[in-house]
Amino acid sequence: MLFLDEPSAAVDAGAKRHLWKVIKSREPDQTVVLTTHSMEEAGALSSRMAIQVTGQLRCLGTPMHIKHKYGTGYQLELVIAPQASVGDGFASKQEELESFVQGHLSPLAQLLESHAERHLYQLPPRSEGLKLGKVLQAVEAHKSLGISEYSISQPSLEQVFLRFAKEQYEANRAAEADAENEHQ
Missing domain, CATH: 3.30.70 (Alpha-Beta Plaits)
Structure with a gap:
């Protein structure tokens, strides 16, 4: 099992493609757990994905399943x-x-x-x-x-991710507003 956190961050395009090729060439019984904010990377490397919002798992499935279920229309x-x-x-x-x-x-x-x-x-x-x-x-x-x-x-993985990120941003703002109201 291999754990990677943002493996292609700050890597040039050629090195990124080479890294992706190495990750994809693993044996069928080998597992790679990848954390990333890059939906391009997630879509290229993942057979199953999970998206977290404010520490809570929001969705799990194949990239196609996630786009279909959580996309906002065509x-x-x-x-x-x-x-x-x-x-x-x-x-x-x-x-x-x-x-x-x-x-x-x-x-x-x-x-x-x-x-x-x-x-x-x-x-x-x-x-x-x-x-x-x-x-x-x-x-x-x-x-x-x-x-x-x-x-x-169909909506892209990036659009689905941005929708979840917007939800997280709005939840954070609401929590900050509630905290501010309690102090007044």
Whole structure:
């Protein structure tokens, strides 16, 4: 059994890849326990992961299981053809897209980024009743909006980790506020 704590911290990219290769080449009966804040490292080296928040184990499973269970929904990227026409009654392509996403996909969808012809939306978790098949059918049916490309992606391990880190930060702030109120 090998225990490693932040093994690739402050290591250049080439040395990091070599270290990862050595760790992955272990025998099947050998176990490596790794602690890290790097979700890239955790995803590359782990067959099972655990995430702790304020000293409490919050999740345990494969990277795919953790992303599926604790991710905050899918992201939908829509790319509009530069020459796409704007529909009647809409001030902009952005408003037309917003109306499509809110009306046909989910009123809980949120625009994360919009740059030129590229628009990125955060879709609600599948537990909110949104099915990927429905999203794909709706986008295909509304390509007349000028949608030239689209993609749906699962949340990354980094996004899941950051969500847990935010929870820890908020819990720490609440504890500090409670302590301050007791002293007054």
